Amino acid sequence: MIKVEHVTKRFASAVAVADISFEVLRGEIVGFLGPNGAGKTTLMRLLATYLAPTQGRVFIDGLDVFLHSLDARRRIGYLPENAPLYPEMRVDEYLSFRAKLKGIPRRKRRERMEEVKVLCGLKDVERCIIGQLSKGYGRRLALADSLIHSPELLILDEPMVGLDPNQIRAVRELIGALGRRVTVVLATHSLAEAEAICQRVFIMNHGRIVASDSPEHLVGQLQGNVSVVAEIAGPPDEVVERLRCVSGVLTVQLVGPAASGLGRGSALWRRYRLGCHPGTDIRPAVFGIAATQGWPLRELSLEVFELEDVFIKLTASVGRG
Amino acid sequence: MAYVIMVAFLVVAGLSFCRPLGQHLGEQIGIGELLFGAPYFWVAVLAVIALITMPLFAEERRTGTLEMLLTAPVTDLQVVLGKYAGALVFFLLMTTPTAAYFILLKAVAPGMAALDWTPIFTGYLSLWLIGSCFIAIGMFVSALTRSQVVAAVGCFVAVSILFFMDTVRLVLPGAAVQAALTYLSSTQHVQDFAQGVVDTRPIVFYLSLTVFFVFATVKAIEARQWK
Numbered sequence: 001m002i003k004v005e006h007v008t009k010r011f012a013s014a015v016a017v018a019d020i021s022f023e024v025l026r027g028e029i030v031g032f033l034g035p036n037g038a039g040k041t042t043l044m045r046l047l048a049t050y051l052a053p054t055q056g057r058v059f060i061d062g063l064d065v066f067l068h069s070l071d072a073r074r075r076i077g078y079l080p081e082n083a084p085l086y087p088e089m090r091v092d093e094y095l096s097f098r099a100k101l102k103g104i105p106r107r108k109r110r111e112r113m114e115e116v117k118v119l120c121g122l123k124d125v126e127r128c129i130i131g132q133l134s135k136g137y138g139r140r141l142a143l144a145d146s147l148i149h150s151p152e153l154l155i156l157d158e159p160m161v162g163l164d165p166n167q168i169r170a171v172r173e174l175i176g177a178l179g180r181r182v183t184v185v186l187a188t189h190s191l192a193e194a195e196a197i198c199q200r201v202f203i204m205n206h207g208r209i210v211a212s213d214s215p216e217h218l219v220g221q222l223q224g225n226v227s228v229v230a231e232i233a234g235p236p237d238e239v240v241e242r243l244r245c246v247s248g249v250l251t252v253q254l255v256g257p258a259a260s261g262l263g264r265g266s267a268l269w270r271r272y273r274l275g276c277h278p279g280t281d282i283r284p285a286v287f288g289i290a291a292t293q294g295w296p297l298r299e300l301s302l303e304v305f306e307l308e309d310v311f312i313k314l315t316a317s318v319g320r321g
Numbered sequence: 322m323a324y325v326i327m328v329a330f331l332v333v334a335g336l337s338f339c340r341p342l343g344q345h346l347g348e349q350i351g352i353g354e355l356l357f358g359a360p361y362f363w364v365a366v367l368a369v370i371a372l373i374t375m376p377l378f379a380e381e382r383r384t385g386t387l388e389m390l391l392t393a394p395v396t397d398l399q400v401v402l403g404k405y406a407g408a409l410v411f412f413l414l415m416t417t418p419t420a421a422y423f424i425l426l427k428a429v430a431p432g433m434a435a436l437d438w439t440p441i442f443t444g445y446l447s448l449w450l451i452g453s454c455f456i457a458i459g460m461f462v463s464a465l466t467r468s469q470v471v472a473a474v475g476c477f478v479a480v481s482i483l484f485f486m487d488t489v490r491l492v493l494p495g496a497a498v499q500a501a502l503t504y505l506s507s508t509q510h511v512q513d514f515a516q517g518v519v520d521t522r523p524i525v526f527y528l529s530l531t532v533f534f535v536f537a538t539v540k541a542i543e544a545r546q547w548k
Contacts, residue, residue, distance in 0.1 A: 048392045052546035073394040080392075084385030101393045145389070 001026045001153055001183040002047065007056035009042050009207075016042035018207040019056070024200075026152075029179040031194035032187045034204035035315050040187035041081050043204070044157045047185065048078040060153060074103070077151035077182075081158050083142035087131030091122060091141055094130060095148060102149040116144040119174065135162035143171070147178075154178065156186040160193055172197055191311055205315040218310045227275050227303045229255070230286055233268040234295035242289050243272065248280035269298075327415045330369045337361035338422050356419065357444035357515040363508075366416075367480050370452065373411055374459025375473035377404045378542070382467040397542045405460055405535055412452045416445070440517035447514035447523075451507055454527040455480040457534035464541040483507060 002024040009017040017039045024030050032040050045051040046058055049065045049072055058065045060072040086094060095116070099109045117123050120140040125133060130141065139162055146154060159175070160168050175184055175197055188194055194201050195215045203211040203218070211218055232239055236254060243252045255271040276282050283300050290297040337359040356362055381387035390400055423441055459476035466472050482489065486506035490499045503509055510523040 045388070050388050050392050050545070070394045070396065073392060076392070078389075078392045080385060080388045082385055084389055086386060087384075098389075098393070101390075101395060103394060142389075 001028070001061060002185065003059040003062075004047075005057045005059075007043075007046060007053045007058060009039075009046060009051060010054040015207050017046065017053075020207075020209055021056075022202065022209065022212065024183060024185060026183055027180065029175065029184040029197055029199050030186070031198035031201045032185070032204055033189065033191065033194045033201055033311060034187075035189060038204040038315075039207040040189075040204055041157055042207075044078075044081075044155055044185070044187050048076055048080075048155050049073055050078075050080075074149065075152045077146035077149065077154045079139075079142050079146045079154075079156045079159055081187075082161075083139045085130050085138055085142060087129070089130055090126075091117075091128055091130060091133070092126045094141065095144060098145045099148050104149055112148050112150070116147050119147065120144040121170065136164060136167045139163060140167070140171075143174075152182060154182050154184045154186075156184065158188060159186055160188065160190060168193075203311060203314050210314045211310070227273055228282060228286070229299065229301050229303060230272045230274065230290075230297065231269060231299035232272065232290055232295050232297050233270070234290075234293060235268065236270050238293075239270065239272065239295065242293065243274060243286065246274075246282055246285045246289065248276045248282045248285070249274050250277065251275035271299075273303075323411065326369055326372050330365055330415055331418055333365040334362055334419050335422070337365065338419070342426075356422065357447060357511055363484065363511070366448070366452065367455065367477060367484060369415065370412070370455045370459050370480060371473045371477040373408050374456055374463050374476055375469045376463070377408060377460050378464040378538075379466050379469045379472040383469075391542070391545075398539050401460070401464075401535060401538045401542060405457065405538075408456050408460065409453055412456060413449065416448055416452070420445075437517070440515055443514045443517050443519055444511075446519070447511050450524060450527040451484070451511070454531045454534075455483075457531045457538070458483075461534045461538045461541065464538045 002022075004020055004022050007017060007020050008015065020043065032043060034040050042051065046053055047060070047065075049069050052066055061075050063072045063075075065072040089097070092113070095113045096109065099112060104112055117126060120143050122137070122140055122144055125137055128137075130138065133141070139159070143156075143159065146156070154175075156175075159171060163171060172193070175186070178184065179197075184197075186193075186197070199214060200212065201215050201218060202209050230243075240252050240254060243249060251274070253273040253275070255273050257270060274282065274286070281302075283302070286300060287297060289295075334356070338356050340361070341355055341359060378387065381390060391397065420441075455476075458479055459472070462475040462479060463469075463472040466475070483505075484507040486502045487508050490502040490506070493499065493502065505526070510520070510526075513520055513523075
């Protein structure tokens, strides 16, 4: 559905998007994740044909958006950042104007307007003046507008900002439901959002894609080696020695004295981090050692990474470099 | 806001029509010059054009709706022409009620020597020609900025210079320069038209300027892609 080939967008002062290439298949829900200023909005604008790339090419449904801009636009529903609207218009008026603008034939206009109003929960405000609506309604109206011409591709820039938790859930479900028929590309800085909706996530930083995969795989990649944290009271050197011999353990790291001050009973409480092969669970073996040696053991846990960790790791490290 | 501008304009136009009427009571004066020869009237026209055109693109740029507009399946030219047509129609609607002055004058003073309609028509022709040209200029200025105030001031300055070009003549030396400026000055054109003299040169001048600035606006809008 989307094919981006070596796209760079340079502004007078900075490079917003640097040599990005990717493909999005029909029916996929893809998220672009990144800190503020990572180039997400610029990329969305490039996809939506608002901006032209400095270098490289963008194809929507096989059409070069630069050469066949109008044909490409007919296939795209675009929700810009901040969902701009005309505050002096009424909801119905606005939708009708946008429907006309998007070339929906007169007979189908009413019908389409009703459909998107129901879909986005706008029925009870259809006669209201946009400027008087809450932010949440405004965003839903902009979303309704982006859907009105039944686009094949939906480009959403920060669709959830300004919505309350109930509305977020509603929009999430709506996107999920649409995702069966429509390709969805969304930019967000909310990890929970990306994790909940997207089948594939691109993490962006400084105008580049630094990682791309499904949320689960991204988490897996970061973990690489699984690690286990254990808190054991025993002579540290000996404990390290013993643990190292457990099969599947790659590294043993003495993290330091026990985290809490509860270890008054024994001065030997220490916290250890064990790096181990993925796919092996060494916890029973660690427990066995502790039991046979008579060392008290009070914590034994697998460290679980979340998308947030991946995000912070990737964006922070690239940021420094 | 549109109604406010319209009413304000008609008040100023009405006053400027009454003034010479009172002054020249009992004298001979070209009927067209009553309205179209009054500088107050033209200052009001220029101000109103600045007000009509200032939000056209500046406001959309500021609020971000321009992005919605330009990603819809319409060309930049269509957007520009649509905006231009909207402003022009408003301008025509706003200026036509002034025709009532002449009709009223005729009704109130039936004794007046046969009212000559020709200079009135040519006066309107000059008003609409200059209006359509200056609206294009105002639209272009509006497309360059995201501030409505900057757009309004920029437009007002630009069209005032163009309109009162023969005043600029007074401070610039050189006979050739002065002649050229007089030739370009709208005040000169207006006076000719108000006397019922139709010259095709100013018509071509204004129409070509209009086309040029509509084209320049399209380019200014397209420039977002290259910046």
